[in-house]
Amino acid sequence: MMKQELSILILDTDEPTASNLKLLLAEIREVGVIVTMTDLSMALKQIKKSDPDVIVLSLYPSEDLSLKLAEKISHAHPHCMLFVTAPKASPELIIRAMRLGAREFWLQPFRSEEVKNGIHAALRLKNRSEACSVNGKVISVFGVKGGVGATTIAVNLAVAIAQRTLKDVLLLDADFQLGHAGLYLNCKPKFSVLDIINNFNNIDPGLLKSTLAKSSSEVSFLGGPAGIEEADVIKPAHVEPLLSLLRPLFDYTIVDTRPVFDEINIRLLDEADLILAVANFDVPSIYNAKRCIDLFRRLGYDRDKVFLIMNRYVAHEVLDLEAVENSIGHPVFWRIPNQEYGTMIRSINEGMPMSQRMPKGRFSVSLAEMLDRFNGNLDAVPAGSAAANRPNRLRKLLSTWSE
Ligand SMILES: Nc1ncnc2c1ncn2[C@@H]1O[C@H](COP(=O)(O)OP(=O)(O)OP(=O)(O)O)[C@@H](O)[C@H]1O
Ligand SMILES: [Mg+2]
Numbered sequence: 001m002m003k004q005e006l007s008i009l010i011l012d013t014d015e016p017t018a019s020n021l022k023l024l025l026a027e028i029r030e031v032g033v034i035v036t037m038t039d040l041s042m043a044l045k046q047i048k049k050s051d052p053d054v055i056v057l058s059l060y061p062s063e064d065l066s067l068k069l070a071e072k073i074s075h076a077h078p079h080c081m082l083f084v085t086a087p088k089a090s091p092e093l094i095i096r097a098m099r100l101g102a103r104e105f106w107l108q109p110f111r112s113e114e115v116k117n118g119i120h121a122a123l124r125l126k127n128r129s130e131a132c133s134v135n136g137k138v139i140s141v142f143g144v145k146g147g148v149g150a151t152t153i154a155v156n157l158a159v160a161i162a163q164r165t166l167k168d169v170l171l172l173d174a175d176f177q178l179g180h181a182g183l184y185l186n187c188k189p190k191f192s193v194l195d196i197i198n199n200f201n202n203i204d205p206g207l208l209k210s211t212l213a214k215s216s217s218e219v220s221f222l223g224g225p226a227g228i229e230e231a232d233v234i235k236p237a238h239v240e241p242l243l244s245l246l247r248p249l250f251d252y253t254i255v256d257t258r259p260v261f262d263e264i265n266i267r268l269l270d271e272a273d274l275i276l277a278v279a280n281f282d283v284p285s286i287y288n289a290k291r292c293i294d295l296f297r298r299l300g301y302d303r304d305k306v307f308l309i310m311n312r313y314v315a316h317e318v319l320d321l322e323a324v325e326n327s328i329g330h331p332v333f334w335r336i337p338n339q340e341y342g343t344m345i346r347s348i349n350e351g352m353p354m355s356q357r358m359p360k361g362r363f364s365v366s367l368a369e370m371l372d373r374f375n376g377n378l379d380a381v382p383a384g385s386a387a388a389n390r391p392n393r394l395r396k397l398l399s400t401w402s403e
Pocket of ligand 2: 258
């Protein structure tokens with residue numbers, strides 16, 4: 001549904017200028033709530049609390065301090081549209097502000113026409129993003145232990161879904177530091193998650209979709225930056241806006257995560273409609289699977305949001321499947337067989353996933369059968385429901401881990 005109103009937060013230490021702008025904004029029909037703050041030390045808290053559509057930040061009197069605040073706002077709240085104002089406009093100042101994510105620069109004293117045009121542009125942008133209503137499903141693939149095959153399953157699942165359903169599928173490599181899922185698909189991305197975060201307010205969703213790297217198997221790909229240390233800029237607060245941007249563009253977004261419970265990962269799992277928890281059929285994996293399933297429960301995830309997959313499965317004379325399920329406290333949804341080493345490595349080195357290179361191989365056949373069994377579940381899950389129903393308990397747990 002399109003919302004016809006914008007909420008606005010004015011951040012200006014100069015009371016008369018702030019009141020003047022508030023009066024001008026109040027005359028615009030599409031403007032809803034307007035909050036004014038002259039004590040900027042509380043600005044970030046207020047933004048978190050009121051989540052405004054537009055933030056108007058005055059760069060006067062201290063440009064450097066205000067630009068630092070602008071930078072913090074852009075990183076922590078990339079979905080808020082940031083406008084800046086100042087009594088003098090040097091090209092250098094405007095460029096600095098724009099680089100930090102400002103969308104508009106209003107000269108003081110304000111001209112009502114300029115303010116009105118800016119607000120209408122903001123409303124168009126907001127409506128455009130709300131109009132993208134595919135509301136696809138997000139499936140996060142999580143290894144309960146390193147090396148169990150999470151990336152292999154995420155990549156091949158993306159390919160299998162794209163090939164079988166002919167729907168739009170994105171593989172998001174959320175190992176932002178050392179991810180290499182793009183290599184499995186032989187994709188050379190032109191830009192990364194970091195570029196999206198840095199330009200959040202200027203992104204045209206349609207253009208983004210059409211310019212993402214695409215594999216020969218018709219899977220779109222997005223991953224972390226090339227420079228490992230640059231990934232540090234990606235923060236937990238970016239996860240929700242990033243997925244909100246991507247979710248409407250693709251029928252399925254498959255997220256390949258790292259096997260850790262840090263805050264970025266928890267948010268990726270939290271936002272997912274389904275979690276595929278990947279384990280191997282050995283004691284260390286089973287031990288971790290039990291601990292992960294327990295944590296998922298404590299995080300408040302529905303039991304039927306989590307699907308346990310035993311990868312590289314070989315029937316075991318010591319470990320009995322039923323006993324393993326009892327010990328983990330969760331049913332095993334699917335078992336994927338071990339594929340012969342040479343074939344698997346060749347598929348990785350050639351950048352052609354098994355599901356594409358060898359669809360009749362036992363790994364690919366098993367994955368396709370898993371998808372068939374899944375399909376009912378995939379269709380039954382209301383997209384976006386997980387995030388919408390996020391329990392307060394989880395918020396509390398998250399807030400003790402961060403911020
Ligand atoms: N079913 C399978 N049969 C044979 N080999 C497999 C299978 N699944 C994964 N592998 C192999 O196991 C290795 C690790 O796989 P992968 O990188 O997907 O694991 P991961 O869980 O993503 O690891 P990480 O913790 O590093 O992210 C790879 O060499 C992959 O080819
Ligand atoms: Mg991996």
